[in-house]
Amino acid sequence: MKSISVPEINFSNQEIIKKEYTIVNSIDIKSSKNLAYVVRWQLARKRSGSAKTKSMDEISGTTAKPYKQKGTGRARQGSKRSVQFVGGRTCHGPMPRSFDFSIPKKIAKLAIADAIKSKIINNKIITFDPEININKTSLVSKTLNKNKIISALFITNVGKNLTQFARNIKNIKIIESKAINASDLINFEHIIVDKVTFENKIMGALK
Known part of the structure; x- marks a missing residue:
């Protein structure tokens, strides 16, 4: 004692x-x-885990090709919503998740x-x-x-x-x-x- x-x-x-x-x-x-x-x-x-970037289907904009497939001398493009264009989707961006773990x-x-x-x-x-x-x-x-x-x-x-x-x-x-x-x-x-x-x-x- x-x-x-x-x-x-x-x-x-x-x-x-x-x-x-x-x-x-x-x-x-x-x-x-x-x-x-x-x-x-x-x-x-306590972390909310709410950080999120937009995927292709969440981006507003036309679905048309930005220019024709052949004859321009440039690389082919399928959509202006692609990751390489300004305003396009984010590649491998954060998505909603839980940071919780058990102890x-x-x-x-x-x-x-x-x-x-x-x-x-x-x-x-x-x-x-x-x-x-x-x-x-x-x-x-x-x-x-x-x-x-x-x-x-x-x-x-x-x-x-x-x-x-x-x-x-x-x-x-x-x-x-x-x-x-x-x-x-x-x-x-x-x-x-x-x-x-x-x-x-x-x-x-x-x-």
């Missing part, structure tokens, strides 16, 4: 204190390959665990009391600025007040615990999570 020290932020007095949590396993990041692989998978799923669920879980471990090691995970009453956007903004938190991902299932008053702050994103993903965990410098979610979800990912 080992203990880790995690900062806890108080939005009332804008202070940060340390709180000890007990974990079973040591925090070791085994490989960054899982994390890179899962982030690439997430980005691939094992175990790899996705390991990537999230590695991202969380990295944040804990670097003191970038901060907890807060979900019962605290937040009624002003400026309160959240001042607390973050005072503690030099420029970019933060809020993870909470119960902080309705926080969701309402923090969503308009620059470089802030708020998600529920079921939406935790590797890409968000590494894109934001700090992870700010309510204590209930931290103990149930974040600590669970470290087992």
Whole structure:
């Protein structure tokens, strides 16, 4: 059994204190390959794959030969919609496709665990009391600025007040615990999570 020290932020007095949590396993990041692989998978799923060039039958224009077959001294041509003419079809151009690929669920879980471990090691995970009453956007903004938190991902299932008053702050994103993903965990410098979610979800990912 080992203990880790995690900062806890108080939005009332804008202070940060340390709180000890007990974990079973040591925090070791085994490989960054899982994390890179899962982030690439997430980005691939976001791609629309809608790039498309026109084929011969989609080009508007005459179907007549541009000039007669013989007697001109030039190479024979069958249509002005051919690839060699301006305004003609595109040869081997992109067509609609899916960039998605599958990954094992175990790899996705390991990537999230590695991202969380990295944040804990670097003191970038901060907890807060979900019962605290937040009624002003400026309160959240001042607390973050005072503690030099420029970019933060809020993870909470119960902080309705926080969701309402923090969503308009620059470089802030708020998600529920079921939406935790590797890409968000590494894109934001700090992870700010309510204590209930931290103990149930974040600590669970470290087992």
